Amino acid sequence: MSPCDTCVVRNRAICAGLDNPEIAALSTMGRRRTVSAGEPLIWEDDDSLLVANVIEGVLKLTTSTADGREQIVGVAYPSDFIGRPFGQTSAASVVALTDARVCVFSRNDFDRFAREHPELEHKLLERTLSELDRTRAWMMLLGRKSAPEKIATFLLDMSDRLADNGCGPHAGPARQFTLPFSRQQVADVLGLTIETVSRQFTKLKSDGVVALPSRRDVEILDRGALQLLAG
Amino acid sequence: MSPCDTCVVRNRAICAGLDNPEIAALSTMGRRRTVSAGEPLIWEDDDSLLVANVIEGVLKLTTSTADGREQIVGVAYPSDFIGRPFGQTSAASVVALTDARVCVFSRNDFDRFAREHPELEHKLLERTLSELDRTRAWMMLLGRKSAPEKIATFLLDMSDRLADNGCGPHAGPARQFTLPFSRQQVADVLGLTIETVSRQFTKLKSDGVVALPSRRDVEILDRGALQLLAG
DNA sequence: GGGAGACCTTGATCGAGATCAAACTCGACC
DNA sequence: GGTCGAGTTTGATCTCGATCAAGGTCTCCC
Structure with a gap:
């Protein structure tokens, strides 16, 4: 599999602000992957430690109860970030709603890279804060x-x-x-x-x-x- | 009002990893404030651009509909962070549930300081990611x-x-x-x-x-x- | 273009939780 | 201690959305 160059080019939100040598380093870590509609984005590693960027398509993040009730807790569109850096595995599972292309990183590699590139962490922070705002607005909808x-x-x-x-x-x-x-x-x-x-x-x-x-x-x-x- | 030194000392989560000169700089920016139970944490600036750290007490973050229905979308405990750096005003309003002490920063000052101190941004990112996880788990509860x-x-x-x-x-x-x-x-x-x-x-x-x-x-x-x- | 099956709509009924209403409890303050 | 009032509990009833149950429709695939 070749380095995922297009995802870093297309994904302006994650990569903006990194100068070229840094983009090059990130691109050698990412691997492009396609996911068909309805397919889960199975984390390839045993320890489920991957993160990804959406290049194209829409995916859902869901949590389920033991008895099968499901709640969609997030929707990822192109340029959105999926996964949980710097921590234990996120409880949500990810399934493609449409045919999708994503750029996948090993979580360890990504974490290390992010720690070395504050500009990337800053983008990630802004993005996570926005997602939190959106999620809180959705709580209002669900509860009231x-x-x-x-x-x-x-x-x-x-x-x-x-x-x-x-x-x-x-x-x-x-x-x-x-x-x-x-x-x-x-x-x-x-x-x-x-x-x-x-x-x-x-x-x-x-x-x-x-x-x-x-x-x-x-x-x-x-x-x-x-x-x-x-x- | 004196610089809010205790809050940076007590709030290990935000300040861990900053070496001493940086802590000193942050402490000159923060101002301690008390909020009585039931009182809103009114943002002092006209443009509602403040952020804060909880030192002691518990506060609620709420959103409301026009007709007065209320949903609590988050709860802030000691060492938790309140507010919305790097973006438009958060929609949630903040009210103290118990008598509380917080350390307040001007958002502009805080943003600038954070941009210059990647370790602080990293802590903030980890914290925001955890809060997002917690919020998503709560969506399951609310919806299903x-x-x-x-x-x-x-x-x-x-x-x-x-x-x-x-x-x-x-x-x-x-x-x-x-x-x-x-x-x-x-x-x-x-x-x-x-x-x-x-x-x-x-x-x-x-x-x-x-x-x-x-x-x-x-x-x-x-x-x-x-x-x-x-x- | 015809059949099969997934997906969607519609109808009938049920029930969990909302709403309406009233009594009760507890703490604060005189 | 007595009174006041906010907060809470309890009861009766209603309603919205869930559940149960058929049908209907679109799309894929041969």
């Missing part, structure tokens, strides 16, 4: 919002997240987009059942708030109404 | 656990958190402890109503799983049962 509010908030969030996937100028939220989630996965993000999600989608459609041209496609017809519903 | 499971998980979590508040050798989880939360605040942590929390406490008491000598005091009688209930 009703099903209609959850669905509306979810659609607005997806609209924002899927807007700036490309590299162009920030174009604002997307009016139409393709969900990387099945109905069950939407339920697992929102702490609902698949039936409730389906009913809420149907209601939004019949109220003329959204159009649903296909199972995965969403077109927002009345953003104001969604924002009102989102609470 | 039943009221009895939530209460049991909460009590076990409190037992762990309140155990190593002191500086002695790690003594394992506490068998009895004083909750820093009112019933309403427990409800706000767990995404329940106060009535449901009260009923679950009463049930655990009459089942002999816990003793409740006073409103705020808890004694765990049957930890195994709690762990079973926690799911």
